[in-house]
Amino acid sequence: MGTKPGRRRPTQKAREHPVITALIVALGAVAAAGLSSFIAVRCQASPPNDVPAAFQGTWVGQTDEHNGTSPYRTTITVGSGTKHHDIGDSSYAVASGCHGLLTLSEATPMTLRLVERMDSGPCVPTGSITLTLKTQDDVAYIYTGDKRSGTRQTADGTLRKIG
Known part of the structure; x- marks a missing residue:
């Protein structure tokens, strides 16, 4: 072998x-x-995020409906998220208080457009909120919605970032 x-x-x-x-x-x-x-x-x-970091946080200030009611304290909290999803909430210190959920409809570096759906209180059931950066700590707040009676409600004010 x-x-x-x-x-x-x-x-x-x-x-x-x-x-x-x-x-x-x-x-x-x-x-x-x-x-x-x-x-x-x-x-x-890192999950997707359409909300500019400058808007994320809690914003507080007085808003006015220009219809004879007294200005009231408005609090808007904005988190991260994507278009057509809830990204925050709103609350209003009016007679019995109102609270709503905020859905992102549009975002640019300077402006957020939100759809508001109230989940408690006697406030207008749905409306639109536009937040526009004035400075890094201030936003212009503009609200429009249709009351249950069908009349248009508008409100505006300046909100300051507190967190």
Whole structure:
């Protein structure tokens, strides 16, 4: 049982080499898969956000309906989120208090347009709010909505960022 002339019999080390190579390839594939998963998770860590950071926070001030009612305290809280989703809430210190949810309809670096849906209190059930940056700490607030009676209600004021 010899070898043919010109051919040598493989040594033990030479026979083990393919196993080591396969092991190294397998470990490299596992490491690459783990790295890919890590990168995918890191890239998905930040949810989409259409709300400019300058608007995020709590805004408070007096707003006026210009219809003879006294100005009242208005609080608007804005978080992060995407168009057509709730991004915050509103509250008004009127007779029995009102609270609403705010849905983002449009955002630019200087303006937010929101749809307001009241979930408590005697206020107008739905309306539109526009917030326009005046300074980094002040926004112009403009509200329009239709009362249950069908008449148009408007209000405006300046809100200051408190948080």
